[in-house]
Amino acid sequence: MFQWLKTGAAALGIVAATAFGAAAEDWKPAGPVKLMIAFAAGGGADTQARLIAEELEATLGWSFIPEQVTGKGGLNLAAAMKSEANDGTVIGMAVTETLGYNMAASNSGMTPADFTPITTTAGFQMGVVARSDKGWNTMSDVVAAAKSGQDIRFGVMSPRLADLAYLLGKAQGVDFNIISVKGGKAVMNGVNAGDMDIGFMAGIQAKGVAAGDLVNLASALKAPLVQTPDAPTFADMGVEFSADGYFMFMGPAGMPDDARAALANAIKGVVENPETKAGGLIKKAFGGASVIMGGDLDAMVASDYASAGDLLKAASE
Amino acid sequence: MTPNKFTAGIFLVFAIVVLGVWIPNDVETGLLEKMRRHWVIGDSLAPTLAAGFVLIGAVLILLFETQDEAQFTMVSAQFVFFLKLVIVILVALSVMRHLGPILVNTYVAISGLDLEYRLLRDMIGIKHIGFLIGGVIMVGGMITVVEGRLSRRALIIGLIWSLVLILVYDLPFEDLLLPPNGDV
């Protein structure tokens, strides 16, 4: 009897799994898909989202309507998306930070449970970057300069990064002048124009570093940077937090599994293929796609949200 | 009260309300905020200065400007005319926004088919109906308000102009959306 139940359950499981797979393959949006983009039009991230949509339109025949919903680190997008239809006809691209630190730090009343994460596309190559004519090769040179009395202006593009910059200074016993700007492009412009000495850049620096105009001084990730593997990580510099994060597609809560899986697989097919325009762009800026979906993504989003409090607490001390 | 004093008075009251009620209740951070062990500029500072400018401007007019530059006579005809225009526009906008979805929902109720305007907003005709009728109401209605009578000419101009705009903005461009197709 017991054995029979087990076999039955397993069989049911198989059936369910096949049904799920088949359904995901068969799924197509019931109408045009509204694609909300949390990034300023014309920037790298916006281009990425639009190119992915373009490719899906060409290969699958789905129709996308891109729309900018910018501001507040993706929270404006989240708030606008929350009450939209959850049948896969409304999706958006933001960053994992939106459902993590930003949602935890704000009192917007939203939680990650109000959303369905679909898939990530690429991980940030978050480095601390300076202009190479500053003469610094690594973060320790900057710290040395700061200790000798030079004011160091540190450009950041989100509150979470401001916390990290502050903690980096604290760990190294220096006090950076932290300048917040809007978007990675603004950090790069500020560093190039000399308004800032160093700044966080999440992949936008790749071209400048390759040309020798910019230099990656440190990796703000747990792992070394792809482009500059020798630069020390934040852990090496005594900071227990990192700026790891991903570009992420998401939808409103309660999206059916077949829709979620079909969207995720479709996006994965584009970003992992460097022959496509979107895939090529991701390869150039981020060294390749990082696709996390399904249960793994759920777990990551949940843990990011839960651990945001630790960073907030550390940075307020 | 001279028009000048009236103008200044309105903006004086507005500025005081903004400074005293709106900013304190609707901005999370104060003029300065303690963050990461430093004082930083809070979100209230900039709007406070802005409302301050309005306040100073109003006070300057009240105190120093004797010459009247405001050009209104405060006759009710001016106000009524303006109100008519605004009402026509608002009616036209709500027709633009809701006509398409209402028509589809009505059709669903009659036919029992499972349809939604949202999923049909790619279809020529259906996606244009709200804009077209709303546009006719806006242009035709405003012409009517000025002319003082409803003429066939006003409606035809509205119709032609709405069609021209659909031809210019919508048909050649897949990515451009006319009202209300970005909202649904």
Place this chain on the structure above:
Amino acid sequence: MSVLDYIWLGILAVFQGPEAFSIFGLAISITVVMVISGFFLGILVGATPGLAGPVAMAISLPILISTFGYNTDALLPVLGFLIGVMKGATVGGAVPAILFNTPGTPDAFMTTLDGYPMAKRGEAKRALRIAHFSSVSGDTFSDLVLIIGAPFLAIMVERYLDLPEKTALLILSLSFISAVVGGSVGRGLISTGLGLLAVYVGTGEDFYPRLSMGTQTLAQGFPIATSVLGVLIIGAVFKELDELRSDQRASRMKPITTSDTNSALTLAERVKLAPTIFRSAVIGTVVGALPGIGSTLAATLGYTAAKRRHDDTEGGKFGEGAPKGIAATEAANSAVSGANLMPVLSLGIPGNAAAVFLLLAMDSISGFNPSPTVFKFDPVNLNPELVMAFGIFTTMFLANALNWTVGGRVMRTMRFMIRIPKHILLPSVLLLTLTAIYVQETRIEALYFAVGFGVLGYLMRVFGISPLPFVIAFILGAKLEETARQAYAATGNDPWFLFTHPVAAVFVAVSVGVMILTSRKRGSV
């Protein structure tokens, strides 16, 4: 990479860009086509009573962006088109002013003073020729100054302006505009304050979108298109309809017929106008180069300067159909547009509505960020932004060439535009404006915002408050707050950063000085 290489690359970028079509094997680049079409559209719009260049720029921007995309390739065709519109509208604007006594733009108001009397005298075509000749001369002069001056200005900016100084410069621009353009200091301050307040809704550092009353509708703030177009265009539509109501004569007033036979301008006549044109062109250029001040002021100054030096015994009295009156106004207001791009390209600070839309286009399309780095002559690595800058200059000269050759003739054929009744034109413009806004913002709230700002713009006009300070404040407001925050952080949280840096302190002192001087002067009148 020498300077000449950069210039040459810029010219090539315009003429050898992506091809639109080819005639007899000669490829015509898409940028050239766009400049030409923009120019003709500009003349048409300028010649329409009640319309002006910025309207056409605003309405075509979303179409341009969705046709050409956000990539760097889109930059020259889009900016070329907008520059064409800007220049076409500048000459076109004289048509309704002269023939109909209705300035299409506030800048052309002074043109009516002598243009309309000349037209009534039966010299309409001649007046149009004078307007065209003066306008093109002033415009070309200003463009030359821009090309020579912009790189030097950029060097100065880079060398002397750090974040505190930039903050002070923004304050200076705003105080200039509220003091000079606003009608009176008090009214200017109100207009500026309202513009700042509007742009601060929904923005800010904190995660809560400030002043949004807890609503989703206000959380993203007011889109720039809704406030700028609402106050400028929709407000003007309301005001003009209101004038139609109170002044029914206007709609029945017959436009002047243009049948003067001998309308040609001889060389001698042109030479006689030259000093007036030159004086006005210099005035316009200087005014244009100051951040934040627009062409209306230039036209007024140019006209007044010419009037003061004018000898009434020759060529008729000013205000009664003096050719020099037209020349002085048109040369001055046209000379603003070129020099105006100096603060736009090196600082991102616009001085008039046309510059606002050029700046918006640069913001939307990647590959060109107005800043001093644009003008860095890098001898080793190619500076693509500098090439783009010279590409933009090339499109300006292309438009000027069109203007010198066919502009006058086209302008004189636009006389028919003044026959469209205003009460039909204005509602159509309203629907067009709202459509353009929706296409950009894709939510109906944006249209309600725009109508709301239109009501505000109407009320401001009724109260005698100029809407231009509002618009400039709205555009500079976010930048002002951000720069101030950054300057404060960069100076290690020095609350007195505006006063401890000498250049910044001078700017702040001048700002306050301008305010006090203008209010005194007005008080004594």
